[in-house]
Every structure is written in C-alpha cells, then in structure tokens.
Amino acid sequence: MTVDQRERGALPAASPLRIPAFRRFLLAHLVSATGSAMAPVALAFAVIGQGGGAGSLGIVLTANTVPTLVFLLMGGVLADRMSRSRILFLGNLGAGAAQAAVAVLVATGSATTFAISVCACLSGVSAAFIAPAAQGVASRLVPKEQLQQANALVRVPGNAVKVIGPVVGGFVVSFTGPAWALGWDAATFGVAALLLLGLRLAGAVPSGAGLVADLRTGWAGFRSRSWLWSYTAAGTAVVAAWLAGFQLLGPLVADHDFSGARSWGLVQGAFAAGLLAGTVVCLVWKPRRLMLVCVLASSGIMLPLAALGLGLSLPWVLGAAVVAGIGLDVAIVSWSTILQQQVRDDELGRLSAFNAVGERIAIPVAYLLVAVASAHWSSHRILLVCSAIILLATLANACVRDVYRIRRVG
Known part of the structure; x- marks a missing residue:
C-alpha cells in the first residue's frame, strides 16, 4: 500500500518501524555503517603509513570529493527519473569495489598516494x-x-555503530594495519546494495524534457527558495572548514599530540556518541522552528576544531566532539525533514543535489589550501581559523528572514 493509503487509515502506522520497507532501509544503513565507521581512521593511516603527510592526505581527499561534485547534478536528475533503489544498488556496489581495491593495495604493500587517489575518485563517483x-x-x-521520526530512526543504527566503530578501527589499524578495516567496509557495501535493491522504488514520471531542461527547472526551484540557497551558501564555508579541519588535520594532530590512531579513534567514537545522542534528541524533541534549529545546531562542530587548535588535553577534545556530534545530528535530521516536507518528490533529487554541490564545492579548495598553508602555519593555527569560519558563517545564515518562516509540518 502507498503512503496516501496509510494517511487515509487503510494501514495505520503509528511508527515508521511498522512499515516493512522502512525496516529494510534501516537494516541496510546498519550493515553499511559497521564498515563505514572504521573507514576514515583506516584511510587516514593508510596514507600516513606509506609516508604521506598533510599534503598526501589532502590529495586523496580531494580526489574523492571532486568526482562527487562533477556528477552530483547528474545524480540528482537521475534520482527524479529512474528507480531510486536501483541507483542505490549500483552506487553501493561501486563504492564497495573501490574500497576493496584500496584494501588489496594496502595489504600487498603496493599503496601509493596516486593509487589510493584513483580508488578514492571511483568512490566519489558512486557517492554522487x-x-x-x-x-x-x-x-x-x-x-x-x-x-522527522523516520529520519532520526534512519540515523540510529549508523550512529550507534559509529560509537564503537572508530575505536575498534583505531585498534585494528594499530595492531593489524588498515587493510582489514578497509576490506570489511567493502564487504558491507555489497550487502547493503542487495538490501536496497529490494526496496523496489520506482522513479518519478519523466517530464518528457531533456536532462538539461530538467536541470534548469531544478535550478529555478532552488533559486526561488531563499531558505534553501542561503543555507547552502553558508554550508559552502561550514562544510569545507569542518572537513579540512577535522578530517584532514585531526589525524595529524592526534598523531603528533596524542597516541596516534588509537587516540583519533577515541575522538571519532566520542563524536559518534554525540551523533547518537543527537538522534535521541530528535526522537523526543520536535521544534516548530525547524530551520532555525538546523542553522544554530550545526555551529557546534566548531568546538572540537577549537579544542584541537588550542592544544587542549584529550579529555577536552573528547567532550567537544560529543557536543559537536549532538548539534550536527540535530541539524542533519532537521535538514532532511525540511527538504522532504517542503520540496515535491519529483524535484527532491535535483534540489538536494544542488544543495549538496553547494556545500561541497569549496571542499577541494579547502583541502589544497590547508595542504599549502601547513608548510607555513602550524596545524593548530589552521584549526583555529577553520573554527572561526564556521562561527561567522552560522551567524550570517541566522540573519536570513526565511530561516524563521520554515516550520515543521505536523
């Protein structure tokens, strides 16, 4: 039966968990999360293990991000035209193949910055x-x-796994090397692909226009919503500063100031614990001014960057990571709910793609700037700059009038 039938009472559903297809979707997230939780730690130390530093890691992360940017808009158009379950099936298979290749390269001692970058590129295409x-x-x-409840529930299994996944990943990398963690991530992508294929979600009815015309229509819809493009514009700075600071410089600072992979695994675990706590908050708290909550909550990610930049001890960094995780998950659930409630289904793929491109477009530049700046500035100083950028972008976004108009439905 359809959602409309449930809304008319033909199939009462007090909770999304009573819907079998939604439970399958949750299971796919859980399986994939068991591998993805360990992958960032493994990838970072795979690069470090073959002699790379900030520059090498920046190149790998850039190679992963650029293809996503190039193909995201195409992915958005196809999501509004084709079977979404088939797209998810093929995308997860591609990502799993890329991770498997990295695992083999690392296990055989053949990994180089170039080879890892090629695999990261393929993974980025799949993500698009x-x-x-x-x-x-x-x-x-x-x-x-x-x-809102469904979006929060989707994040529960993944966030729960992420609490211990990075910690386990840190110890696995420390004692056996990164190849095993990367191999497990590849296997979970394959299992998730099969589960997602079973959803059998058809695409929207094609408009009859070409791909370029569909993109133009999507762009017009994106520009007409000030709450959407203003949040995307702020996200251009926020996401770039966050990833450049946390994903690129974080492991390097942990390797220098703390005990390397194990310490960074603890930080990732603390951040995941915050994400899980944020999910619980979203299950019980349903604010009306959902857009304002989304904007303000996302600013919490500046805290671990500031803690690392100030050279605080590991307990302070762990506490900041927990708070950041809470705020970020509240923002993610709120944003997904806003998009799904405010945008028609036949536009959702394209408008979410424009948002994703906007938020990611500065990431490669940020990685490269950090790689260059690291030759002249300390990692701690760069982290403080990243933290300040997040704060300023959030304050600017909070001044947009439409941020106060968009409210939760229901």
Whole structure:
C-alpha cells in the first residue's frame, strides 16, 4: 500500500518501524555503517603509513570529493527519473569495489598516494549517485508527519555503530594495519546494495524534457527558495572548514599530540556518541522552528576544531566532539525533514543535489589550501581559523528572514 493509503487509515502506522520497507532501509544503513565507521581512521593511516603527510592526505581527499561534485547534478536528475533503489544498488556496489581495491593495495604493500587517489575518485563517483537517491527514500516510505521520526530512526543504527566503530578501527589499524578495516567496509557495501535493491522504488514520471531542461527547472526551484540557497551558501564555508579541519588535520594532530590512531579513534567514537545522542534528541524533541534549529545546531562542530587548535588535553577534545556530534545530528535530521516536507518528490533529487554541490564545492579548495598553508602555519593555527569560519558563517545564515518562516509540518 502507498503512503496516501496509510494517511487515509487503510494501514495505520503509528511508527515508521511498522512499515516493512522502512525496516529494510534501516537494516541496510546498519550493515553499511559497521564498515563505514572504521573507514576514515583506516584511510587516514593508510596514507600516513606509506609516508604521506598533510599534503598526501589532502590529495586523496580531494580526489574523492571532486568526482562527487562533477556528477552530483547528474545524480540528482537521475534520482527524479529512474528507480531510486536501483541507483542505490549500483552506487553501493561501486563504492564497495573501490574500497576493496584500496584494501588489496594496502595489504600487498603496493599503496601509493596516486593509487589510493584513483580508488578514492571511483568512490566519489558512486557517492554522487547515492546521495540524491537516498534523500528521497524516506518520503516514499512514510507519511509526512512521521518524517522527522523516520529520519532520526534512519540515523540510529549508523550512529550507534559509529560509537564503537572508530575505536575498534583505531585498534585494528594499530595492531593489524588498515587493510582489514578497509576490506570489511567493502564487504558491507555489497550487502547493503542487495538490501536496497529490494526496496523496489520506482522513479518519478519523466517530464518528457531533456536532462538539461530538467536541470534548469531544478535550478529555478532552488533559486526561488531563499531558505534553501542561503543555507547552502553558508554550508559552502561550514562544510569545507569542518572537513579540512577535522578530517584532514585531526589525524595529524592526534598523531603528533596524542597516541596516534588509537587516540583519533577515541575522538571519532566520542563524536559518534554525540551523533547518537543527537538522534535521541530528535526522537523526543520536535521544534516548530525547524530551520532555525538546523542553522544554530550545526555551529557546534566548531568546538572540537577549537579544542584541537588550542592544544587542549584529550579529555577536552573528547567532550567537544560529543557536543559537536549532538548539534550536527540535530541539524542533519532537521535538514532532511525540511527538504522532504517542503520540496515535491519529483524535484527532491535535483534540489538536494544542488544543495549538496553547494556545500561541497569549496571542499577541494579547502583541502589544497590547508595542504599549502601547513608548510607555513602550524596545524593548530589552521584549526583555529577553520573554527572561526564556521562561527561567522552560522551567524550570517541566522540573519536570513526565511530561516524563521520554515516550520515543521505536523
């Protein structure tokens, strides 16, 4: 039965968990998360292990990000035209193949910055098609008034695994090397792909226009919503500063100031614990001014960057990571709910793709700037700059009038 039938009472659903297809979607997230939770630690120390530093890690992360930017808009158009479950199936298979290749390279001692970058590139292409298709799944499976709960529930299994995943990943990398963690991540992508294929989600009815015309229509819809483009513009600075600081410089600072992979695994675990706590908050707290909450909550990610930049002890960094995780998950759930409630299903893929491109477009530049700046500035100083950028972008976004107009439905 359809969502409309459930809304009319033909199939009462007090919770999204009563819907079998939604439970399958949750299971796919859980399986994939068991590998993805360890992957960042493994990838960072795979690069470090073959003699790379900030420059090498920046190149690998850039190689992963640029293809995503190039293909995201195409992924958005296809998500509004084709079967979203088939797109998710193929995207997860591609990502799994890329991780498997990295695992083999690392295990055989053949890994180089160039080889890892090629695999990261393939993974980035897969992500470009996965993200827009995944954004529209929950709105197909549950009624609108249950979307916040559904979006929070989708993040529960992944966040729960992430609490211990990075810690386990840190110890696995320390004692056996990164190849095993990367191999496990590849296997979980394959299992998740099969589960997602079973959702059998058809695409929207094609408009009859070409791909370029569909992109133009999506761009017009994006520009007409000030709450959407202003949040995306702020996200251009926030996401770039966060990833350049946390994902690129974080492991290097942990390797220098603390005990390397094990310490960074603890930081990742603390951040994941915060994400899980933020999910619980979203299950019980349903604010009306959802857009304002989304904007303000996302600013918490500046805290661990500031803690690392100030050279604080590991307990302070762990506490800051927990608070950042809480705020970020509240923002993510709120944003997904806003998009799904405020945007029509046949536009959701394209508009979410424009948002994703906007938020990611500065990431390669940020990675490269940090790699260059690291030759002249200390990592601690760069981290403080990244933290300040996040704060300023958040304050600017909070001044947009439409941020106060968008409210939760139901």
